[in-house]
Amino acid sequence: MAKYAMILNYKNCINCKACEVACKEENGIELGAKAHRIWVGTYEIEGKYPFLSIPSSTFYPSQCQHCANAPCEEVCPTHATYYDKNGVVQIDAQKCILCSYCMVACPYDARYVDTRTMSVDKCNFCSDTRLARGLKTTACQATCPTKVRIFGDMEDPNSEVSHILRTKEHFTLKAGIGTEPRLFYIK
Template identity: 40%
Template sequence: MARYGMLIDTTKCIGCFTCRTACQRQNGLLDDEAFIRFETRESGKYPNVHVETVPLQCMHCDDAPCAQVCPTGAAHMGEDGIVQVDQDRCIGCLYCMAACPYQVRVRNSKTGSVDKCRFCTVSAYTSGTKMCTCVEACLTGARTFGDLDDPDSEISKKIAETGAAPIAPGLSKPKIYYVR
């Protein structure tokens, strides 16, 4: 069985927000509902300065803290390792948002339900987008999507080559790996 994950190479991320707006379009999100957020880091002293932009979105943790705390079972682990939110079960208690170490869950301001990156599984069904839109849309090819359990997949090879790692140690078992 596939265990889908993503690799984000921040050495290629120009912080242009294309993944955010592409995701909003292809997933039919509200204008104020963004599944991808960004943290930036500036280091060094003028004129020797280094800038890093880190896109963050649902990490589809194997031990999903959101699913652990969700009282209604709306947040749950799908069988391809894709964490999903059943919009018709969510009561909007936001407990999952408190449990998520990555602050990547958002409340839909119209329905009140909580939502987040779905690795485009839903838009793949409703409008036939590729998995994943952010990967397809990235202008610099900073993102790779694929099966982490397949040692021959592009993502597995890249993780091995680059030594990509989760964004921060010890928080959960995420399936997004970062090259930094």
């Protein structure tokens, strides 16, 4: 059993959006802005020229947080959303009744409706694509030119993920609501 997690060295992000393209390509995500599993967010740059705030121009890649205490899993009436043996929050499209409760409950806006299967979809760490083929990286990680994303097993003390979590300060999103995300941002 693994406990998969992802670390985002978000300050390295250059907003090339190669991760978004790779995700769509690898996982066969529908075209269009609404259907996306991952995204790169940006702030408006603060301040007036020439006194612009450099930190406010940072890019923020994100996606499903694969919470250990996932609100979406808890509210699903049919267990269509479930944790797999590696702690990844998965969706069984055959069981999804499209009540959309998980979309309302997700504090990270990580879910959307796949209009081909008419079920809710989201990131699954490429479980049914790359990981199923025996690869050790996700599509977004593999394509990233500045190595923003690092995917791996938190349970394995020798993994890069475990090493970074031990040695670098990091934070999670909306930590105060107790969802225990498995996406960690390096400070």
